[in-house]
Structures are given as C-alpha cells and as structure tokens.
Amino acid sequence: MLAPQAATLQSRRAMYSNNRLQIGLFGANCSSGRAVTLVPERWSGNWPDNKRLAQMADDAGIDFMLPIGRWKGYGGDTDYQGTTLETITWATGLLSCTRRITVFGTVHALIFNPVVAAKEMVTADHIGEGRFGLNIVVGWNEGEFDMFGVDPGQHGDRYDYAQEWIDVIKMIWSDKENFAFKGKYLDMKGVRGKPKPYGNTRPLIMNAGASPTGQAFAIRNCDAFFLQASRTSLAETQAKVRVAQDAARAQGREIGCYSVGVVTCRPTKKEAEEYFHHCIVEHADWSAVDGILALKNISPQTVPMDEYLMKRSQYAQGMGGLPIVGDPDHVANQLADLSQAGLTGIGVSLVNYADELPYFCDEVIGRLERMGIREKPKLSATA
Ligand SMILES: Cc1cc2nc3c(=O)[nH]c(=O)nc-3n(C[C@H](O)[C@H](O)[C@H](O)COP(=O)(O)O)c2cc1C
Secondary structure, eight states: OOOOSOOOHHHHHTTTSOOSSEEEEESTTBTTTTOOBOOTTSOOOOHHHHHHHHHHHHHHTOOEEEOOOOSSOOOTTTTTTOSBOOHHHHHHHHHHTOSSOEEEEEEEGGGSOHHHHHHHHHHHHHHTTSOEEEEEEOOOOHHHHHHHTOOGGGGSSHHHHHHHHHHHHHHHHTTOOSEEEEOSSOEEEEEOOOSOSGGGSOOEEEEOOOSHHHHHHHHHHOSEEEOOOOSSOHHHHHHHHHHHHHHHHHTTOOOEEEEEEEEEEOSSHHHHHHHHHIIIIITBOHHHHHHHHHHTTOSTTTSOHHHHHHHHHHHHHHTTOEEEEEOHHHHHHHHHHHHHTTOOEEEEEOTTHHHHHHHIIIIIIHHHHHTTSSOOOOTTOOO
C-alpha cells in the first residue's frame, strides 16, 4: 500500500494531487448507479464490479469515489438502487485494495450512533492511510426512516441534530478524552475514541444540502460542498460557487465546491446522443422515476405540467445531475468550463462505470491533462 504524502487537512482536501478539477465516481455502490434505466448493461453495483472499478480508477488517477447512503430501493421494473453496499464498509474494502484514491462513506447522522460511526470511520481511515472522507447526510426519504423505526420528527430539525452529531464526531477525533457532551438531542458522558484519525488530522467532510438550512450546515462544518450546477448558465454556477465560498470565508473557513454530472461520452456527438436517448428516454425505468417523484411530492397535481415533465426527464437522466453528453472534445470542454466557473471537483456517473471508464480516462482526462487542468497520475505509487 502506498502511504500518501503527509495526511494534513490540506493534502486531504487536495486529495493528494495538484488537479485543478478533481474528478470522482458517484453512486457505484448502488444497483443501476444513477441511471434510471432498463438497459441490460446497467451497473450491477456488486462487490466484484466495485473492486474492479476502484482499482481501475485508482490506476487512472481518478480522485475519489462517492457512494450513496441508500437503505431502500425505489421500486419500478428494476427496483432502482434496490441493492446497495453499506458505505463505510464498502469504503473500507476499497481503501484496502487501492493506493491513492479518496473514498467516502455516506453516513445518515440520524441512524448512526456517533461513537460507533466515529470509530468505524477512523478504522477506514487507518486502512486507507488518510484517504477516507465523510459525506454527512440527514436523509429525506421517510420510508427509510420508517424502516429504522426512527421518527425524524422526534429530532426536530434534522440539521440541528446533525450539528450535534458532527460536533461529537469532531471531538472524538480530536485529542479530547473522557469528555461529556450535552446538547438538545445528545447527552453523552465519558466519551473517548482511540485511535485518532490517520496522521493526527481528521477526514475530509462533505455535505450536499440544498435547502438554506442544509447549505448553512455545509458552510459551517464541511470542507467540500456539493451544489447543483446550472444547466443553462456557467455564470450562474460561478455565482453559486462565489456565494458559498464568500459565506464560508465570512466564518473564517475555506470550502471547495463540487457538483454532480452524468456523462455519456462516445467518439462522435451523434453516437453519444443516440446512446443517451436509448438509455434514458426509450429505455428509462419510468415506473421507478415516477416513484422517486412521488416521494418528493412532484406530480402534475403539485407542480405545473411543464415543470413536472422537466423534472421527470431530469430524474431519469441521473437523479438531477448535470448531463454531459458528447464526443471527448465536448465533454472535456464542458468539464474545463466548470473548473473555470470555480468548481473544485465533480462526481460523475456512467451507465456502466467499468465499461465506460477506460474510454473516459483515455480521451477526456487525457485532454484535461493537456489543458493543464489535471496532472498525470504519479507513477511512483507502487504497492
Ligand atoms: C452529491 C450528493 C450526494 C448525496 N448523497 C445522498 C445520500 O447518499 N443519501 C441521502 O439520503 N441523500 C443524499 N443526498 C441528498 C443531500 O444530502 C440533501 O439532503 C439534498 O440535497 C437536499 O437538501 P436538504 O437536505 O438541504 O433539503 C446527496 C446529494 C448530493 C448532491
């Protein structure tokens, strides 16, 4: 295993590279990944495929893997995301068989006891020698909370609870010993956790809150904030990045802004658009899409018809991620534009991650390297 350069918070935030646009894979721990499609080549999400993918991504210099914390599928013909690998254990497995990639665990604050979670994450971080990252989520799917017997209403505002949760986690990861914590929700005594995270610093923390409360939480607590890039205007994306970073600086903090993309890259624009149409329109799992929309209370009864149809199409395309569809020049240029707009990184999904990654790396990442946006992975990393 390669010990990365010193695991300072700064090097963790840079994901141990000088890449101006970090690129990660998002959603590979779930069946179908993030493509709500019936096509037979859709992603399995099983362990052998995840391990193969992570090792391939690690060799190619992909910066991170970000899983989805999902406990219940969305139904439909494919039971979309119905089979998922739990994310901290998934990350631990992947960290043990890779050398440089950062791997996140996506943790629902309301359903993981913080003392247990802090220790699980430290264990993953030691196995990965400083490459574990935490995506903290509060959840939104009531059916999932029902399954745990947790009433999110009991916790008042979910982000208030998450604030106490992350405060406790950070205290356990610090040099505090035998401390007490008394908040509105958590009342804990004699708390300690050893070992501390790898390299005497803490894991990278991210959040993707979209509501004002969620965004404020991310800005106050996280190193990485995932925001929704505009589908129509780079200036709008740039403005969102600036607002978030200014708000963080006003609190004396620096945050990196990231977004989510759904990539279909083929040798020609025509081929890319045809494949995209084949998967996401002609063979979309529309019954699953409608189930997701219902969970989010989006229906022709609740929103205007044109908005409903737009959302329906966006969810089929990849749960609201930015579609990036075209030949390698187009895809590389679109990623370069996002970097120019101030994004630190992007988590992408592919219909079949492992089949499509080699072409993406050769053609798109190669172009980004030539543009000076990314560096070639260092070859000195030997197991
Ligand atoms: C990149 C990304 C990853 C996310 N991962 C999860 C997840 O794994 N599980 C989950 O329940 N929600 C996940 N979410 C949802 C967000 O955490 C958040 O709840 C959502 O954007 C709505 O914002 P709000 O909580 O402020 O209302 C994710 C969102 C994004 C953009």
